[in-house]
Amino acid sequence: MNNMNEDITLLPYHCGSVECRICGLKFLPELEEDQELHQHEHLRFLRGGLPYELREFIKRAGWEAAHCEDGVQGDDARRAQEIAKRVVAYSYWTRDVSYGIPESEFEPFMAETFAFIDESIAEDEDHAHQNNDNNDNIILQKGAGIVECRICGLTFFPHLKEDTERHEHEHEHRRILCGGWPYDIREFIKRAGYEALRHKPEIEPESENRQHEIAKRAIIFARWARAVSKGIPENDLEAYMAAHFAAMDARESGDRYQIEKANQAMSRWRRYG
Numbered sequence: 001m002n003n004m005n006e007d008i009t010l011l012p013y014h015c016g017s018v019e020c021r022i023c024g025l026k027f028l029p030e031l032e033e034d035q036e037l038h039q040h041e042h043l044r045f046l047r048g049g050l051p052y053e054l055r056e057f058i059k060r061a062g063w064e065a066a067h068c069e070d071g072v073q074g075d076d077a078r079r080a081q082e083i084a085k086r087v088v089a090y091s092y093w094t095r096d097v098s099y100g101i102p103e104s105e106f107e108p109f110m111a112e113t114f115a116f117i118d119e120s121i122a123e124d125e126d127h128a129h130q131n132n133d134n135n136d137n138i139i140l141q142k143g144a145g146i147v148e149c150r151i152c153g154l155t156f157f158p159h160l161k162e163d164t165e166r167h168e169h170e171h172e173h174r175r176i177l178c179g180g181w182p183y184d185i186r187e188f189i190k191r192a193g194y195e196a197l198r199h200k201p202e203i204e205p206e207s208e209n210r211q212h213e214i215a216k217r218a219i220i221f222a223r224w225a226r227a228v229s230k231g232i233p234e235n236d237l238e239a240y241m242a243a244h245f246a247a248m249d250a251r252e253s254g255d256r257y258q259i260e261k262a263n264q265a266m267s268r269w270r271r272y273g
Helices: 003-008 032-046 052-069 075-098 103-120 136-140 164-177 183-198 205-229 234-253 256-272
Strands: 010-012 019-022 139-143 146-149
Touching: 003 103, 003 234, 019 164, 032 234, 052 075, 052 183, 052 205, 103 136, 103 164, 136 139, 183 205, 205 234, 205 256, 234 256
Parallel strands: none
Antiparallel strands: 010 019, 139 146
């Protein structure tokens, strides 16, 4: 990690320690063992193990949206609730990735999580999800024989025997496991982050600043997930995140020189959307 990246992605914390804005680790940068731990946390981040505050931010936003949409009529409201459920499910997956869950458990974990979420927000027991079939928990019927995977968002004909469709579905799941989250999930997280930045809660300034910092991390994480979907190399993580934190910090400060400098640094990453 070069000095520019360290200046942007590391925040002073306490008694010489710093906090990484990417992985959330608080450590002493002079200690070799802490440097190794920091690298390990970045590897875990690349595999979807998000830091606690970030995944809690995502989970709260998802639960709030799912409950807000509960009972609302109309296709748009139902779709919004479904996306919110998926956001919650992803936040639970990131927690278990941090705890070391094997990638082979991804589909069954998500199936059980969707069942739990469906039951949790059901209007009453008559509408509670009672199906124990994992495939039914993660597959939505779209009509005309088409289904949608609740994990990756892919729509397909499940009864077709072509290997290409099966491989495409497997590829989408592999991309998620590598950090390339689906579009609807990324956009939900970005919106939640921007809404939190605009919101001025009546709390202590220090807490408000912390909430804004976590909101910025959520937005930049969503952008990283988009870049992963478009093939960004993993070893670009630190440089990519540094440029995006610099851009957000500059816009927040309103400093024209810093904004121009940050925009120049961002030009390298525009190929990823």
